[in-house]
Amino acid sequence: xxxxxxxxxxxxxxxxxxxxxxxxxxxxxxxxxxxxxxxxxxxxxxxxxxxxxxx
Amino acid sequence: xxxxxxxxxxxxxxxxxxxxxxxxxxxxxxxxxxxxxxxxxxxxxxxxxxxxxxxxxxxxxxxxxxxxxxxxxxxxxxxxxxxxxxxxxxxxxxxxxxxx
Amino acid sequence: xxxxxxxxxxxxxxxxxxxxxxxxxxxxxxxxxxxxxxxxxxxxxxxxxxxxxxxxxxxxxxxxxxxxxxxxxxxxxxxxxxxxxxxxxxxxxxxxxxxxxxxxxxxxxxxxxxxxxxxxxxxxxxxxxxxxxxxxxxxxxxxxxxxxxxxxxxxxxxxxxxxxxxxxxxxxxxxxxxxxxxxxxxxxxxxxxxxxxxxxxxxxxxxxxxxxxxxxxxxxxxxxxxxxxxxxxxxxxxxxxxxxxxxxxxxxxxxxxxxxxxxxxxxxxxxxxxxxxxxxxxxxxxxxxxxxxxxxxxxxxxxxxxxxxxxxxxxxxxxxxxxxxxxxxxxxxxxxxxxxxxxxxxxxxxxxxxxxxxxxxxxxxxxxxxxxxxxxxxxxxxxxxxxxxxxxxxxxxxxxxxxxxxxxxxx
Numbered sequence: 276x277x278x279x280x281x282x283x284x285x286x287x288x289x290x291x292x293x294x295x296x297x298x299x300x301x302x303x304x305x306x307x308x309x310x311x312x313x314x315x316x317x318x319x320x321x322x323x324x325x326x327x328x329x330x
Numbered sequence: 331x332x333x334x335x336x337x338x339x340x341x342x343x344x345x346x347x348x349x350x351x352x353x354x355x356x357x358x359x360x361x362x363x364x365x366x367x368x369x370x371x372x373x374x375x376x377x378x379x380x381x382x383x384x385x386x387x388x389x390x391x392x393x394x395x396x397x398x399x400x401x402x403x404x405x406x407x408x409x410x411x412x413x414x415x416x417x418x419x420x421x422x423x424x425x426x427x428x429x430x
Numbered sequence: 431x432x433x434x435x436x437x438x439x440x441x442x443x444x445x446x447x448x449x450x451x452x453x454x455x456x457x458x459x460x461x462x463x464x465x466x467x468x469x470x471x472x473x474x475x476x477x478x479x480x481x482x483x484x485x486x487x488x489x490x491x492x493x494x495x496x497x498x499x500x501x502x503x504x505x506x507x508x509x510x511x512x513x514x515x516x517x518x519x520x521x522x523x524x525x526x527x528x529x530x531x532x533x534x535x536x537x538x539x540x541x542x543x544x545x546x547x548x549x550x551x552x553x554x555x556x557x558x559x560x561x562x563x564x565x566x567x568x569x570x571x572x573x574x575x576x577x578x579x580x581x582x583x584x585x586x587x588x589x590x591x592x593x594x595x596x597x598x599x600x601x602x603x604x605x606x607x608x609x610x611x612x613x614x615x616x617x618x619x620x621x622x623x624x625x626x627x628x629x630x631x632x633x634x635x636x637x638x639x640x641x642x643x644x645x646x647x648x649x650x651x652x653x654x655x656x657x658x659x660x661x662x663x664x665x666x667x668x669x670x671x672x673x674x675x676x677x678x679x680x681x682x683x684x685x686x687x688x689x690x691x692x693x694x695x696x697x698x699x700x701x702x703x704x705x706x707x708x709x710x711x712x713x714x715x716x717x718x719x720x721x722x723x724x725x726x727x728x729x730x731x732x733x734x735x736x737x738x739x740x741x742x743x744x745x746x747x748x749x750x751x752x753x754x755x756x757x758x759x760x761x762x763x764x765x766x767x768x769x770x771x772x773x774x775x776x777x778x779x780x781x782x783x784x785x786x787x788x789x790x791x792x793x794x795x796x797x798x799x800x801x802x803x804x805x806x807x808x809x810x811x812x813x814x815x816x817x818x819x820x821x822x823x824x825x826x827x828x829x830x831x832x833x834x835x836x837x838x839x840x841x
Binding site: 338339343345346374376377378379380381383387389390393397398399406408409410 | 520536537542543545546639642643644648649650652654657710711712714715716719802804
Binding site: 293295297 | 462466467470471544545548552553554555556558590679682683684687688690691694809812813
């Protein structure tokens with residue numbers, strides 16, 4: 276899974292920005308969209324994505 | 331009068347209905363007919379340049395606006411009206427509109 | 431509608447002051463996406479910041495009400511009227527006394543209208559009505575002439591989660607909490623240039639027409655207008671919560687990310703509020719007859735912005751690929767300098783989002799065709815190439831004579 280898979284397009288970039296703040300990981304904003312996510316990071320970002328999409 | 335109801339999709343998630351009507355609606359007649367069917371309305375007008383918006387509010391239940399758009403009458407539920415009240419109010423409004 | 435309000439009147443530059451507190455129009459979309467941004471990091475303590483900022487302005491506006499009288503109950507009635515008039519909903523102080531008590535909020539902008547702004551199916555896990563809680567605490571403290579931080583406010587029920595009327599528990603603290611003092615309208619500039627001659631828009635006529643609209647809270651204290659739910663909100667509330675987030679993000683490596691989201695909240699606001707205005711019957715009646723070119727859509731909307739209390743916007747340069755707006759006394763700059771002094775970086779985030787949003791509506795989304803401004807259309811436009819990105823090139827809070835925002839098409 277890549278960053279782009281989890282956060283596609285420009286809308287995805289906004290969601291990723293929210294996720295990065297939530298998990299306090301500025302480094303994910305510097306990763307290339309095609310960067311492969313290891314399982315641990317993928318799980319962290321997936322969980323945070325679910326959280327930030329709540330109201 | 332024949333009409334077609336459509337939700338205003340932009341916002342207010344179901345609170346705002348637009349009634350596309352086949353002929354122009356006289357606001358005073360509409361509001362009077364609603365009152366004759368039991369509504370208690372507060373009426374007001376707004377001037378938008380050359381256009382006049384006619385508003386009638388049944389407090390805490392609904393608002394009717396005539397004149398915002400040609401060929402459309404706007405019906406807005408109040409946020410605090412519950413589902414039963416909204417159904418009743420919409421039915422009342424549509425009944426009166428149909429009779430015009 | 432007859433409500434007892436503090437002295438409320440126009441100030442210069444399209445501002446309205448309520449007991450010396452500047453008010454700005456904002457919609458439920460801005461309120462939702464701004465608050466969502468503020469609450470992303472659980473460890474920043476932003477719930478308290480939001481509540482305290484609301485307490486700050488609620489206290490200030492009631493203490494500044496020279497016509498409130500000496501009776502606490504009369505003051506609380508005024509607080510109820512303020513809450514409703516400004517579009518926050520209906521608040522009921524009947525079960526409180528100087529020790530505190532339960533405040534009911536049968537209708538709440540934050541309780542109900544955040545769910546309207548969120549995408550369909552959004553699950554709300556946390557309350558949204560921090561503003562209601564803080565306002566209630568500040569109002570009660572003002573009513574009983576206590577320190578602004580005299581009362582703690584605890585949200586018991588929020589309509590966004592429970593559907594039931596909101597409930598806030600106020601209790602007297604052993605020692606008052608420090609609450610900032612609201613800074614009022616802040617800086618004022620005298621020499622503001624007139625609108626550009628190149629425009630066909632008669633801005634004074636537009637402003638006069640807008641002044642004739644009933645933009646006060648309806649009987650349930652909400653302002654449904656232009657397809658959104660408006661609030662005539664406290665500029666210093668927005669400034670406090672936005673700038674405190676910015677400050678607390680310092681050193682995290684995520685400051686730019688936070689700024690991007692603050693700008694994005696402004697962009698969302700522009701899409702829905704500007705878009706709502708530009709596709710409204712009011713616009714068709716008052717502004718559209720003056721429009722003779724695509725550029726006039728921008729000039730017309732800028733004229734409307736100048737009625738929102740956001741400062742004085744002037745179009746300095748406009749092509750189909752670029753807009754330069756100069757703003758005198760943008761509320762973000764006047765608030766920042768009033769609260770923190772001189773800024774060392776641009777802080778007009780809402781203005782940036784607004785300017786980019788305006789250009790996207792006119793030149794990218796073609797708002798003149800009256801598209802349906804729903805979430806699907808927002809995403810479609812946002813994803814398309816050729817949209818506009820903003821940058822701030824001058825900032826009044828940094829000492830510049832005006833704030834300048836440039837929105838350029840990304841090629």
